[in-house]
Each structure stands twice: as C-alpha cells, then as structure tokens.
Amino acid sequence: MIEDDEGFKYPQIDTSLCIKCGLCEKVCPYLNLNDIRNPRIVYAAQNIDYNKKYNSSSGGVFVSLAESILNKGGVVFGAAFNSNLVVEHFCVESIDNLHLIMGSKYVQSDINTTYIKCRNFLEKNRLVLFSGTSCQIMGLNLFLNKKYDNLLTVDIICHGVPSPGVWRKYINFELRKIGFTPKQTFIKFRDKNTGWEKFSFSIYDKTKNNSLPIKTSIFYKNIYMNGFLSNIILRPSCYNCPAKNGKSKSDITLADFWGIKNCHSEFYDNLGVSLVLVHSEKGHSFIDKSNIELIKVDFEEAIKYNPSYMKSVNEPNKREMFFSLYKKDIPVEVILKKILHVSLIRRVINKFKRLTHHARK
Numbered sequence: 001m002i003e004d005d006e007g008f009k010y011p012q013i014d015t016s017l018c019i020k021c022g023l024c025e026k027v028c029p030y031l032n033l034n035d036i037r038n039p040r041i042v043y044a045a046q047n048i049d050y051n052k053k054y055n056s057s058s059g060g061v062f063v064s065l066a067e068s069i070l071n072k073g074g075v076v077f078g079a080a081f082n083s084n085l086v087v088e089h090f091c092v093e094s095i096d097n098l099h100l101i102m103g104s105k106y107v108q109s110d111i112n113t114t115y116i117k118c119r120n121f122l123e124k125n126r127l128v129l130f131s132g133t134s135c136q137i138m139g140l141n142l143f144l145n146k147k148y149d150n151l152l153t154v155d156i157i158c159h160g161v162p163s164p165g166v167w168r169k170y171i172n173f174e175l176r177k178i179g180f181t182p183k184q185t186f187i188k189f190r191d192k193n194t195g196w197e198k199f200s201f202s203i204y205d206k207t208k209n210n211s212l213p214i215k216t217s218i219f220y221k222n223i224y225m226n227g228f229l230s231n232i233i234l235r236p237s238c239y240n241c242p243a244k245n246g247k248s249k250s251d252i253t254l255a256d257f258w259g260i261k262n263c264h265s266e267f268y269d270n271l272g273v274s275l276v277l278v279h280s281e282k283g284h285s286f287i288d289k290s291n292i293e294l295i296k297v298d299f300e301e302a303i304k305y306n307p308s309y310m311k312s313v314n315e316p317n318k319r320e321m322f323f324s325l326y327k328k329d330i331p332v333e334v335i336l337k338k339i340l341h342v343s344l345i346r347r348v349i350n351k352f353k354r355l356t357h358h359a360r361k
C-alpha cells in the first residue's frame with residue numbers, strides 16, 4: 001500500500017509477480033455491489049454508565065457491545081491511534097485495552113493485516129466483533145467470502161474519511177506549537193467537556209491522568225474539523241460510496257442520533273444519544289443483551305436527521321484547490337485557513353445578497 005500525493009494509501013500491484021487469479025476483483029466493493037437493505041428494527045439508545053457514555057462519541061453503544069464480546073472470551077477489532085498518532089485498526093482482547101478503540105477518529109484508519117487476523121480468530125472458533133466504516137465492513141465480508149456464526153459486524157454511519165497525510169501534517173504542526181511529540185499525547189476528536197452537540201477537539205498529556213487538556217477548542221473553531229466537516233479533505237471514493245444504505249451487510253449500524261430532540265425529546269441527553277440500526281437476528285440478540293437503555297423509533301424519522309446513512313456527500317469545488325496547494329507542500333493549516341476564509345466571505349456575501357433581494361421585493 002503506497003501513499004499518493006493526497007496522503008491516501010492505494011494498493012500498488014507488482015505485475016511481474018501477479019498470477020492473474022482475479023481474486024482482487026472478486027473482493028473489490030466497487031465490482032461487487034450489494035442490494036439496499038432496510039434495517040429490521042431501529043432504536044435510540046444510550047449507555048447507562050456515565051463514564052462510558054462520556055468517553056464515547058455518541059451514546060456509547062459500541063463499548064457495551066464490545067464488553068459483551070470480551071466477557072464471552074471474544075476479541076474486538078476497531079480503530080485506534082498508534083504511538084505516532086497514526087490511526088490504524090487494532091485488535092483488543094481485554095477490557096483494560098478497550099479504551100484504545102473507543103471514540104471516533106476522524107481520519108481514514110489503516111486496515112493493515114486485521115482482515116487476516118480476524119479470519120484466523122474465526123477459524124479458531126473465537127467470538128469476534130469487527131467494527132469500522134461501512135466500506136471496511138463490506139471489504140471484510142467480501143474478503144471472508146463465507147458466513148461465520150461467531151462474527152458480529154458493526155459499522156458506523158460515515159460521511160467520509162479524511163486523508164491520513166493531511167492529518168499527519170496538521171497534528172505535527174499543532175504539537176510543534178505546544179512543544180509536545182505524538183508519543184507524549186493523546187487526542188479526543190469528540191471531547192464532551194463542552195457537551196455532545198458542541199463537542200471539542202482536544203489534545204491531552206499522556207503522562208497526566210484525568211488532567212485538563214493541553215489544548216482544546218470547540219469543533220467549529222478547529223481548522224482540521226472544519227476541513228473534515230466541509231468535506232474538502234475526504235477520500236475520493238467517499239463521494240460515491242458503495243457501502244451505504246445497509247449495503248455493507250453489517251449486523252448493526254451505529255451513529256449519532258442528531259434529531260432526537262425533535263422526535264423523542266424525552267430521551268435527549270447532553271452526553272449523547274446513539275442511533276442503532278439493527279440488520280440481522282444476530283445483531284438483535286446482542287443489542288437485546290447489552291447494558292443500554294433503548295427506545296424503538298421510526299426508521300424514516302430517524303434518518304431524516306442523518307442523510308449520510310443513504311447518500312454520499314457531494315464533492316466540494318474547493319477540494320481540488322485544497323489538494324493542488326497540498327501537493328505544492330504548502331502547510332495544511334495555511335491552505336485550510338485560506339480556503340475556509342474565502343468560503344466564509346462568500347457565505348456572508350450570499351447572505352447579504354439574499355437579504356437585499358428580499359428587501360427589494
């Protein structure tokens with residue numbers, strides 16, 4: 001896997017070694033599209049434990065599912081930071097390490113050799129939970145090419161994954177400014193010190209347990225989060241995702257229940273509420289036994305506030321501008337500031353035009 005000039009990894013094939021077996025085409029999500037599946041049942045949910053919910057991005061459903069698997073002697077795969085703050089998939093075999101794969105990391109996670117490790121555990125009859133983005137779960141299912149009763153797959157609603165190269169340059173810039181190295185710090189993309197909806201991006205000192213962050217800012221004031229949420233730094237395939245609408249064939253899909261205040265205000269909690277879409281009988285039995293509070297909700301109502309379940313985001317015009325400057329080695333914080341600043345001025349001009357247009361009427 002080789003990083004391209006946008007900072008994303010792609011497979012590079014050594015044609016002199018290729019035996020033309022065609023296996024890569026048989027497992028390619030773009031060449032093996034699945035049908036749309038509507039979920040069997042949909043819930044709004046939240047973990048009943050304060051700390052677990054606080055340390056999760058949404059309502060803390062993932063941690064509860066993971067605990068059930070680990071308590072049964074199983075293993076759990078999810079996205080973690082390595083010591084260089086690179087996001088990669090990782091296998092956890094004990095509750096003590098579960099915190100490593102909790103929480104959203106808004107960077108494309110490197111799958112590495114985890115599909116092979118997962119298959120080895122499955123063949124040894126270990127219970128496995130594999131979690132990731134919908135395309136990662138679709139890829140895993142195609143790779144395994146076999147149904148395993150001992151596998152539970154959990155994907156997340158995802159509007160796209162940012163470039164690992166952009167993340168590396170951004171975080172190194174931030175850490176240089178405060179005089180820390182990646183090894184000395186940990187990151188929370190969804191710090192709830194400012195609540196669930198107005199979460200913060202925070203950098204913490206690893207050596208100081210339970211301390212205040214070294215640096216924290218509400219998400220809309222953080223330049224990287226702005227780049228992510230304006231869809232400028234996403235992988236090209238995210239604008240045409242083949243795994244949406246239940247096509248990943250996961251057992252359970254998790255997300256933030258952004259519209260909870262509008263449809264079930266009695267279940268709202270400022271520490272987070274999850275949207276849980278259950279696709280299979282197996283998924284249902286794990287959700288049923290989890291340590292979470294649930295209410296049944298209407299599917300159409302729930303996804304009204306989360307269109308990324310069904311639709312890919314549009315590619316913004318500014319994406320091309322961003323990456324043409326990135327390829328010239330201009331610092332990412334400089335490019336983002338320039339691009340997002342222009343768009344802010346444009347928004348103000350548009351708003352002004354709208355107002356004067358209404359005034360003229």
Ligand SMILES: Cc1cc2nc3c(=O)[nH]c(=O)nc-3n(C[C@H](O)[C@H](O)[C@H](O)COP(=O)(O)OP(=O)(O)OC[C@H]3O[C@@H](n4cnc5c(N)ncnc54)[C@H](O)[C@@H]3O)c2cc1C
Binds near residue numbers: 059078106107131133
């Ligand atoms: C890139 C990205 C985009 C997202 N976009 C949306 C969205 O548009 N709308 C929405 O409602 N929710 C989105 N989410 C999902 C949301 O942020 C929560 O992850 C989800 O609701 C689960 O929350 P939780 O509280 O149950 O568990 P948490 O403990 O917060 O989440 C842990 C789970 O997230 C997985 N995960 C974390 N980072 C990554 C990563 N980089 N790649 C693959 N898997 C990862 C872990 O493997 C684990 O399964 C996105 C998540 C990511 C990573």
